[in-house]
Amino acid sequence: MAQLPVVGLVSHTRKVQSLYKRVLRCLEAWYDQREIYRYQAVLMRKRFDDNKCISDIRISKKLLALGEEELFQKNHWAPRKFPEAPGGVAYLREVLPPDWVLDYWHPLEKAQYPEYFARRELRKKEFVEMWEKKYGRSTQLGHH
Known part of the structure; x- marks a missing residue:
């Protein structure tokens, strides 16, 4: 018997992965020179790696909340968006000829x-x- 997927339930690991990706996108928006962005990304990866062995879920959740708050505080005022992504300049602009x-x-x-x-x-x-x-x-x- 097939089970129905649980909607809206996201594991802690997926939340951390999502936070990491959003942080890298934010860094990419702030640093337009590739080598400076890469240096900042490596420093950020070190911060994530320093906390990956924490097994206490309360501390992990607290660190995740602090990371979300820091991302919110340091978010770029005009983040980069891919052209065909929602919010991009070319979103839904593909003209299909009749x-x-x-x-x-x-x-x-x-x-x-x-x-x-x-x-x-x-x-x-x-x-x-x-x-x-x-x-x-x-x-x-x-x-x-």
């Missing part, structure tokens, strides 16, 4: 893909037949 654009291809362009266009013409013909069967033939030729 199908009728292929009808205006030059015959030499269509000749490069003969099997595809033969199948496409067959499907267009089947679609027109299905349309006429369902809705009837158009009465006016110049009507749009």
Whole structure:
């Protein structure tokens, strides 16, 4: 029997990993020179590694809360965002061309893909037949 996943339950390890990634993104926003960013990232990794062997969960949770607070205090005022990520400049800007654009291809362009266009013409013909069967033939030729 399959079990349903528990929604909203995140382990302490995943929280620490998420904090580490967000800290590195914050450092990346503050330091634009790669070598300075890398130096700061190594120092931050050392801070995380110093506390990885703590087995007391109360101390671990306290350190995690302090890390979240420090990240909040030192967060960059204009963090970097990837262009296609939510909040980025190109988010949801992918324009998908409509199908009728292929009808205006030059015959030499269509000749490069003969099997595809033969199948496409067959499907267009089947679609027109299905349309006429369902809705009837158009009465006016110049009507749009």
